[in-house]
Amino acid sequence: MVQQEIEKDLDFRVAYTYRAISTDDIAQLDALWMDHLAGADDIDRFLGARTVALRQLAQDNSEILGTPDQLRNVVREFSRAEYSGD
Numbered sequence: 828m829v830q831q832e833i834e835k836d837l838d839f840r841v842a843y844t845y846r847a848i849s850t851d852d853i854a855q856l857d858a859l860w861m862d863h864l865a866g867a868d869d870i871d872r873f874l875g876a877r878t879v880a881l882r883q884l885a886q887d888n889s890e891i892l893g894t895p896d897q898l899r900n901v902v903r904e905f906s907r908a909e910y911s912g913d
Contacts, residue, residue, distance in 0.1 A: 841876035
C-alpha cells in the first residue's frame with residue numbers, strides 16, 4: 828500500500844499501514860515511508876498522519892495493557908526506534 832499508492836489519500840494510507848503492523852515493526856514501516864515520500868510537503872503531511880495513527884494505536888493498546896507504566900513502555904519503544912534507511 829505504501830509503494831503502490833492503492834489509495835491516494837495519504838492520511839488513510841498512513842493510518843491503515845500503521846494499524847496493520849505489530850508495534851515491533853514500526854521502525855521498519857517508518858523507513859519504508861521515508862524512502863517513499865517525495866518532498867517536504869509529503870513528509871509534513873506524513874508526520875501529522877503518523878502522529879494521529881500512533882496515538883490511536885497507543886490508545887487501543889491502553890485497553891489491553893493493565894497499568895499506565897505498561898503504556899509508557901509502549902510509547903518509549905515508539906520513541907526509541909531508529910530510522911535504518913533500509
